[in-house]
Amino acid sequence: MNTGWKQILRALLLPCILLLGWELGVRAGWVSPMFFPAPTTIAVTLAALAKSGRLGADLLATLLRVALGLSIGVGLGLPLGLLMGWKPSFRAIVDPMVGATHALPKIAMYPILMVLFGIGDGSRVALITLGAFFPMLINAMTAVRQIDPRYFEVAESYGARGFRILSEVIWPGSLPLVLAGFRLALNGALLLGIAAELLTAREGLGGMIWMAWQTFRTEELYAALFVTGLLGVAFNSLTDLMVRILAPWRPGAENGK
Amino acid sequence: MLHCRGLSKRYESGNGSVTALEKVDLDLAEGEFLCVLGPSGCGKSTLLRLVAGIVAPSAGSIEFVPGCGRPPGRPRCAMVFQDHGLFPWMTVLENTGFGLKMQGVAGKEREAMSTPVLEQVGMGGFGRHYPHELSMGMRQRVALARAFVSSPDVLLMDEPFASLDAQSRAVLQRDLRSWQEERGTPVIFITHDIAESLALADRILVLSARPGRVLANIPLPPGRCHSPVAGFDPELGAIGREIWGMLGQESCPELQGASL
Ligand SMILES: Nc1ncnc2c1ncn2[C@@H]1O[C@H](COP(=O)(O)OP(=O)(O)O)[C@@H](O)[C@H]1O
Ligand SMILES: [Mg+2]
Numbered sequence: 002m003n004t005g006w007k008q009i010l011r012a013l014l015l016p017c018i019l020l021l022g023w024e025l026g027v028r029a030g031w032v033s034p035m036f037f038p039a040p041t042t043i044a045v046t047l048a049a050l051a052k053s054g055r056l057g058a059d060l061l062a063t064l065l066r067v068a069l070g071l072s073i074g075v076g077l078g079l080p081l082g083l084l085m086g087w088k089p090s091f092r093a094i095v096d097p098m099v100g101a102t103h104a105l106p107k108i109a110m111y112p113i114l115m116v117l118f119g120i121g122d123g124s125r126v127a128l129i130t131l132g133a134f135f136p137m138l139i140n141a142m143t144a145v146r147q148i149d150p151r152y153f154e155v156a157e158s159y160g161a162r163g164f165r166i167l168s169e170v171i172w173p174g175s176l177p178l179v180l181a182g183f184r185l186a187l188n189g190a191l192l193l194g195i196a197a198e199l200l201t202a203r204e205g206l207g208g209m210i211w212m213a214w215q216t217f218r219t220e221e222l223y224a225a226l227f228v229t230g231l232l233g234v235a236f237n238s239l240t241d242l243m244v245r246i247l248a249p250w251r252p253g254a255e256n257g258k
Numbered sequence: 259m260l261h262c263r264g265l266s267k268r269y270e271s272g273n274g275s276v277t278a279l280e281k282v283d284l285d286l287a288e289g290e291f292l293c294v295l296g297p298s299g300c301g302k303s304t305l306l307r308l309v310a311g312i313v314a315p316s317a318g319s320i321e322f323v324p325g326c327g328r329p330p331g332r333p334r335c336a337m338v339f340q341d342h343g344l345f346p347w348m349t350v351l352e353n354t355g356f357g358l359k360m361q362g363v364a365g366k367e368r369e370a371m372s373t374p375v376l377e378q379v380g381m382g383g384f385g386r387h388y389p390h391e392l393s394m395g396m397r398q399r400v401a402l403a404r405a406f407v408s409s410p411d412v413l414l415m416d417e418p419f420a421s422l423d424a425q426s427r428a429v430l431q432r433d434l435r436s437w438q439e440e441r442g443t444p445v446i447f448i449t450h451d452i453a454e455s456l457a458l459a460d461r462i463l464v465l466s467a468r469p470g471r472v473l474a475n476i477p478l479p480p481g482r483c484h485s486p487v488a489g490f491d492p493e494l495g496a497i498g499r500e501i502w503g504m505l506g507q508e509s510c511p512e513l514q515g516a517s518l
Contacts, residue, residue, distance in 0.1 A: 151342040158310040158337035159360045159408065169356075173347035250347045250388045 038220040047224040062205040063194055070129025071190040078137030086145025087171055107131045108196055125197040132193035133186035140182020144175035177248045184240040260286040260412060265318035267304050278304040280469040288325055289442040293455035296465030297508050302448045306414045310335040336405035338418045343401045344389040350400050351385035357408025375407040395426035413445045428486035431457055435484040452501050456494045457486050464501055467508040
């Protein structure tokens with residue numbers, strides 16, 4: 002506990018110095034508050050946005066899109082990736098196609114997605130789905146392929162076949178890397194969610210950033226950026242927690258490595 | 259009780275095929291401890307995979323006739339490997355119960371059956387630990403517990419003690435023999451260590467270089483003490499030198515005729 006607090010204080014040291022310097026810089030008139038509003042101004046704006054309910058509504062809009070796209074992307078990418086890692090014949094069929102589509106920057110497919118799913122939330126969620134699908138698929142596949150063949154041999158020698166191999170070897174054996182893939186999928190989903198909102202939405206964190214920019218309310222811009230950053234941090238902590246709970250056997254997992 | 263006749267195995271791969279085993283005959287009697295010796299790459303592991311039914315033979319047959327009125331069929335096998343034999347994602351207790359789980363034994367019962375066997379192999383206090391928290395010797399003890407608790411028809415061991423230090427190896431050899439005799443489980447034990455085979459075996463099967471064929475089938479004197487220094491016994495020492503000669507010629511043909 003004691004060392005935990007020390008660690009948190011150390012992590013906060015640099016941001017605090019930065020914020021302090023920024024605040025002083027603005028107050029002393031060294032930097033323009035037009036482009037760099039003082040942290041205290043941003044904090045006041047953030048509080049006002051939160052109080053008015055606008056921040057909550059935007060945050061919720063982004064979270065809903067990301068959650069939906071993530072669920073679909075992971076729901077498709079995970080089983081497909083596990084199967085591709087398990088069955089070389091299936092991998093041979095699907096892999097070239099995956100390689101070709103994965104090479105495309107996902108954001109470049111947004112216009113096509115808008116043609117396919119409309120310019121509203123349909124195409125936004127579809128884009129987020131792509132952002133989650135590929136890292137999940139590729140990591141799940143790699144996760145299965147790196148399992149030591151010895152474990153399959155042990156399981157089979159004790160009579161495990163088919164589904165038993167899946168539940169006793171493939172799933173637990175791939176879980177640590179699958180969770181690492183889930184983390185990338187989460188980050189990919191958030192990235193493309195914000196990107197889609199920047200381009201086409203009025204609400205959501207991306208929409209908020211874009212509107213603030215258009216109307217030149219820089220303190221709102223920074224407030225939205227701050228919340229987006231917090232969301233990223235929260236997502237990463239969530240996946241760290243999942244690793245610790247779901248894959249406790251990983252050496253070092255118990256001390257959070 | 260286990261009769262293998264004319265076992266051959268060819269592995270087909272992208273760049274041609276490899277004949278790993280050729281026409282190997284192998285018999286295993288009730289309660290017998292058989293050591294298989296052979297140069298590296300001669301198909302020893304392949305032989306175990308064939309008996310375990312993990313790979314199918316290219317030719318030949320494996321017949322299993324159980325003693326106690328059970329109909330002939332596949333032998334129930336338990337395998338112990340040199341390393342990575344325990345699942346890192348299972349605790350010691352879960353690993354030990356794995357064979358039982360595959361036989362459909364319920365969780366509570368698995369635990370009740372595993373606990374005494376873990377105690378017997380000296381790992382009683384480690385049920386909740388994960389394999390990475392144990393030393394190599396302790397892991398092999400757990401692997402043995404898992405093998406014994408599933409009461410296999412045949413225990414298959416693939417160089418299980420090869421990566422242990424001499425001290426732990428000697429202790430585990432002695433323990434293995436005593437547990438094996440107590441239960442009467444027949445064992446096929448692969449090793450490349452002649453002294454180890456002299457210490458453990460009732461009978462030694464020597465394989466040739468790839469493709470593995472049976473070079474010699476050597477019964478050892480029964481009822482002796484299975485000690486790690488068995489090779490110092492004059493009679494066993496002579497057998498050991500004979501095997502050295504055979505294997506020396508197999509792995510370095512240019513040594514032909516040279517005496518060791
Ligand atoms: N799955 C496989 N595919 C192709 N070749 C294999 C395979 N497994 C083993 N071999 C080959 O068969 C031969 C015997 O292998 P193995 O049974 O592991 O020998 P040993 O255990 O005696 O060292 C080796 O030459 C090895 O390269
Ligand atoms: Mg081998």
